[in-house]
Amino acid sequence: MDKAPEPDATQDTHLAVALAKSARQVEEALDGLLPRPHGLHGRVHEAMRYAIFAGGKRLRPFLVLHCAALYGVSEKRALRTAAAIEAVHTYSLVHDDLPCMDDDDLRRGQPTVHRAFDEATAVLAGDALLTIAFEILADPETHDSAEIRCRLVARLAQAAGSNGMIGGQMIDMQAPHRALSPDDVALLQRLKTGALFEFSCEAGAILGQAGSEEEDRMRQYAADLGLAFQIADDLLDVTGTTQRLGKTAGKDVDQGKATLVSIYGIDGARQKAAALAEDAAALLAGHGGAATLLQQLPRYIVDRDS
Amino acid sequence: MDKAPEPDATQDTHLAVALAKSARQVEEALDGLLPRPHGLHGRVHEAMRYAIFAGGKRLRPFLVLHCAALYGVSEKRALRTAAAIEAVHTYSLVHDDLPCMDDDDLRRGQPTVHRAFDEATAVLAGDALLTIAFEILADPETHDSAEIRCRLVARLAQAAGSNGMIGGQMIDMQAPHRALSPDDVALLQRLKTGALFEFSCEAGAILGQAGSEEEDRMRQYAADLGLAFQIADDLLDVTGTTQRLGKTAGKDVDQGKATLVSIYGIDGARQKAAALAEDAAALLAGHGGAATLLQQLPRYIVDRDS
DSSP states (O other): OOOOOOOOHHHHHHHHHHHHHHHHHHHHHHHHHSOOOOSTTHHHHHHHHHHHTSOOOOHHHHHHHHHHHHTTOOHHHHHHHHHHHHHHHHHHHHHHTSTTTTOOSEETTEEOHHHHSOHHHHHHHHHHHHHHHHHHHHSGGGOSOHHHHHHHHHHHHHHHSTTTHHHHHHHHHHGGGSOOOHHHHHHHHIIIIIHHHHHHHHHHHHHTTOOHHHHHHHHHHHHHHHHHHHHHHHHHHHHSOHHHHTSOTTHHHHTTOOOHHHHHHHHHHHHHHHHHHHHHHHHTGGGGGGGHHHHHHHHHHHHTTO | OOOOOOOOHHHHHHHHHHHHHHHHHHHHHHHHHSOOOOSTTHHHHHHHHHHHTSOOOOHHHHHHHHHHHHTTOOHHHHHHHHHHHHHHHHHHHHHHTSTTTTOOSEETTEEOHHHHSOHHHHHHHHHHHHHHHHHHHHSGGGOSOHHHHHHHHHHHHHHHSTTTHHHHHHHHHHGGGSOOOHHHHHHHHIIIIIHHHHHHHHHHHHHTTOOHHHHHHHHHHHHHHHHHHHHHHHHHHHHSOHHHHTSOTTHHHHTTOOOHHHHHHHHHHHHHHHHHHHHHHHHTGGGGGGGHHHHHHHHHHHHTTO
């Protein structure tokens, strides 16, 4: 297997430019897809837009677009699926920030939805973002084949559901009250962050009708990437500052949550993240130059601040 | 147009038996479709099941099954769609009961999910019930045609989304702070209760590939039925007792919420509900004897306790 390319400044610039481009594209798509505030219930539309347009790296849309491109699917074609996944990711942040969950006042340096609006509106805006994701995927504009659209709907529901992302958050909420083994923590992360990463990459293969072997490969790439991402995030929680993070630093430690950093230590976690980044990149070696940005991404994420 | 049949005791018995039968069927279906509690995240599965199996009339599943039967769709065939809609209805109750929404401790005489578990689990269980509804609909077992499954997904998302049920709840949450006109209150009810009733009936026509005229007719029947149902519910809030309701009586009045009862008065609301029940029944006259139970249902609901 080829080794992952070593990071250098030019590569990072290319990747940063590509990330910015896909972020802009998916934001334009979401602007067209989300309802404009109207009627007596306009407040929920405002909160949906506030949550979605609060910035963010738009990593999942990048994955959808670039994985789809490996299988000949145009950006235009893949954008609706990317938007749907970003809507689901955003809903999960809105609900996770609620007082009864992680109780966060800030997200990317701005008041969280329940602080900017109120708790009821935050619950409803999250519900609505989750709901619209399925509406977007089921629409004929997402793909000519209704079979493909149904597969996207079903797989997104599995990735986001009680045995995916929601299950991960459930474990996370109970984590302070339990002794989690390293395997438990890995499962938590795999469900909470990994499941939606996996679907983002798999969706590219589904849209391109690339077959189950490629779907499996993209899921594996995403699983490695997602775990590396989560470790990098946990490292930032320990090593970053609130100002730099745009959210409260040291929160996981304060809440007594087990993370891979608390288990492996800072250096051990860094090594594990680097190894995962390399594994992820190697999985795409067969795609040649078309996969270069996807191969660089894991290392870029791991190196971002940690 | 034919007049709605006058209610009598024998009819009511037939209807009660049919309601009990479809309730049993959909509960069996849901038992097979919802995950059994397992793993570190089993708590969310337990809460989903607690919410779903807390009883209830299962009116929406009855509508799906009986409307589908008008177009030759077997109960077995329509059950998955009925289960999906009941999951969405249940999620809406779980979230509406939250402290930041209606703050209800009791639902059908039992502790609400956030009281029996905790708030975070209630938010997650609601999210998971909403999510699984789309997974159920998108599965090939729901209908042979992927086009039909996609239409069910898209229409459910619209009915449940920010311009449907969620929009209605958004208006309801703001109602104590606003002066709502009779039209506003009618819109609130149409979104909050009507949208999912409409989809329940329309789904029967979609499953039976009956065409847009029949879909429209079923939606109109459901709109009349849903409004009659909501008026009956509001009347019960005023005239019922907490013990009889299994939830806190007088809540709407205490919270200063405008309802059709507060606008039209008790007698006016009763008359309006009776007129709607008659309109709904008349819409199905063309279906002959096959629609008898559906024709009796609106009157049965209006007469239940009010």
